[in-house]
Amino acid sequence: xxxxxxxxxxxxxxxxxxxxxxxxxxxxxxxxxxxxxxxxxxxxxxxxxxxxxxxxxxxxxxxxxxxxxxxxxxxxxxxxxxxxxxxxxxxxxxxxxxxxxxxxxxxxxxxxxxxxxxxxxxxxxxxxxxxxxxxxxxxxxxxxxxxxxxxxxxxxxx
Numbered sequence: 001x002x003x004x005x006x007x008x009x010x011x012x013x014x015x016x017x018x019x020x021x022x023x024x025x026x027x028x029x030x031x032x033x034x035x036x037x038x039x040x041x042x043x044x045x046x047x048x049x050x051x052x053x054x055x056x057x058x059x060x061x062x063x064x065x066x067x068x069x070x071x072x073x074x075x076x077x078x079x080x081x082x083x084x085x086x087x088x089x090x091x092x093x094x095x096x097x098x099x100x101x102x103x104x105x106x107x108x109x110x111x112x113x114x115x116x117x118x119x120x121x122x123x124x125x126x127x128x129x130x131x132x133x134x135x136x137x138x139x140x141x142x143x144x145x146x147x148x149x150x151x152x153x154x155x156x157x158x
Contacts, residue, residue: 005114008058015068030134070098088125
């Protein structure tokens with residue numbers, strides 16, 4: 001299967017919504033106390049705004065028919081003149097998903113490599129992301145690609 005990565009376009013919205021629903025279910029099953037079942041992360045208007053904003057690039061992995069097989073939602077972040085943080089540019093990987101029917105074909109690795117390349121070409125110092133501890137397969141995926149914990153979020157449920 002020939003896979004290529006390109007910037008997402010408005011025509012990809014139905015596929016992006018479908019994949020966002022898959023991610024939402026993973027989070028709901030892992031933490032139903034936090035994530036609603038059947039929720040939607042973005043409205044159509046929010047998704048259009050994300051796709052149009054150069055600060056929030058979205059990459060899609062597509063097959064030979066240009067159908068979306070996976071995505072990577074990213075956000076450029078930079079803290080300038082902060083009291084304690086150095087002035088580095090970061091590419092935050094907000095969300096990466098491969099269609100559940102296509103997993104195991106290295107599409108996730110291809111998307112992740114494209115995110116790293118985007119960060120390098122954009123002069124970023126690092127790529128960061130958050131992973132829910134209820135998703136051990138995602139944690140293993142990122143650790144296998146050399147990512148290491150930067151900080152740990154903790155909670156105490158009352």
